[in-house]
Amino acid sequence: xxxxxxxxxxxxxxxxxxxxxxxxxxxxxxxxxxxxxxxxxxxxxxxxxxxxxxxxxxxxxxxxxxxxxxxxxxxxxxxxxxxxxxxxxxxxxxxxxxxxxxxxxxxxxxxxxxxxxxxxxxxxxxxxxxxxxxxxxxxxxxxxxxxxxxxxxxxxxxxxxxxxxxxxxxxxxxxxxxxxxxxxxxxxxxxxxxxxxxxxxxxxxxxxxxxxxxxxxxxxxxxxxxxxxxxxxxxxxxxxxxxxxxxxx
Numbered sequence: 378x379x380x381x382x383x384x385x386x387x388x389x390x391x392x393x394x395x396x397x398x399x400x401x402x403x404x405x406x407x408x409x410x411x412x413x414x415x416x417x418x419x420x421x422x423x424x425x426x427x428x429x430x431x432x433x434x435x436x437x438x439x440x441x442x443x444x445x446x447x448x449x450x451x452x453x454x455x456x457x458x459x460x461x462x463x464x465x466x467x468x469x470x471x472x473x474x475x476x477x478x479x480x481x482x483x484x485x486x487x488x489x490x491x492x493x494x495x496x497x498x499x500x501x502x503x504x505x506x507x508x509x510x511x512x513x514x515x516x517x518x519x520x521x522x523x524x525x526x527x528x529x530x531x532x533x534x535x536x537x538x539x540x541x542x543x544x545x546x547x548x549x550x551x552x553x554x555x556x557x558x559x560x561x562x563x564x565x566x567x568x569x570x571x572x573x574x575x576x577x578x579x580x581x582x583x584x585x586x587x588x589x590x591x592x593x594x595x596x597x598x599x600x601x602x603x604x605x606x607x608x609x610x611x612x613x614x615x616x617x618x619x620x621x622x623x624x625x626x
Contacts, residue, residue, distance in 0.1 A: 404451050411457050422446060425462040432514035433461070468517045469495040473505075473524075486522060494518045504531075529553065533578045536602065547598035550575065551584050558607055567594045574605060581605050 384392040385399035388406055393399040408419070415422060426446055430437040443449050446457065471487040486505075489495040497507050497520045505522040513519050524531060532550060535542065542550065554575040562570035568587040575582055583605040587597040 400451075404447075404454065407451050407454050408447050411454060415457075415459060415462070417462075419445075419447060422457065422462070425464070426457070428515060429462060429464055432516060436461075464516050465492065466490055466516065467492065467494045469499075470513070470517065470519045471500050471522055472519055473522050474508075501525075536577060536580075536582065541601055544598045547584060547586070547602060548596065550577070550582075550602060551586065551598070557581065561588075564590060567591060568597070574607065575602075577602075581607065 387402040508521040558574040582602040
């Protein structure tokens, strides 16, 4: 008597007695499709995946625990594409380290991309110096910069060049350099106008700012510092006073 046999059909129409057999065949179809799309052999794809695993943690994990890419799950094999294997573009990051509230942070100053890594001193000019160089991965290099000059030296250079300072920088200038003269305006509801002259590298600069008069009103620095000189002038003041007349009797 004929016996009914349950069969499993693979994506190309082939029939298998077990579901696992159909799934394995489907995986082989996916592998062949990836090889055809990339125009690469199985070994070439494996080599590129290993080369690029340092910049893709997920690939590194799969290679470590699942072995060659042909052993991966079907949905993982489908994710392999030309962009994933491309290592022709090299990225050079120029960064500066700094501390913020006790935490080490990085600021990316410049980013360059091309067929080769770029010159470590490309952006140094008269502002930065190279501190260290690190390979982030096979296609990314990090060049660590630091300032050539101290904060005060940089402020002096910028003022002499006529560069504009930010509000926070003007505030720092006010409290970081020697104050040689100050005028106070009248108290208003929230603030009062101030004019402070500071000595910066032997030159005098005036800073016009608003002093907050309440806990919730911060100081404001809207005007750029400008060079001044202090002159003393003798002023004669005439004052009218009221004098009581003596009685003639």
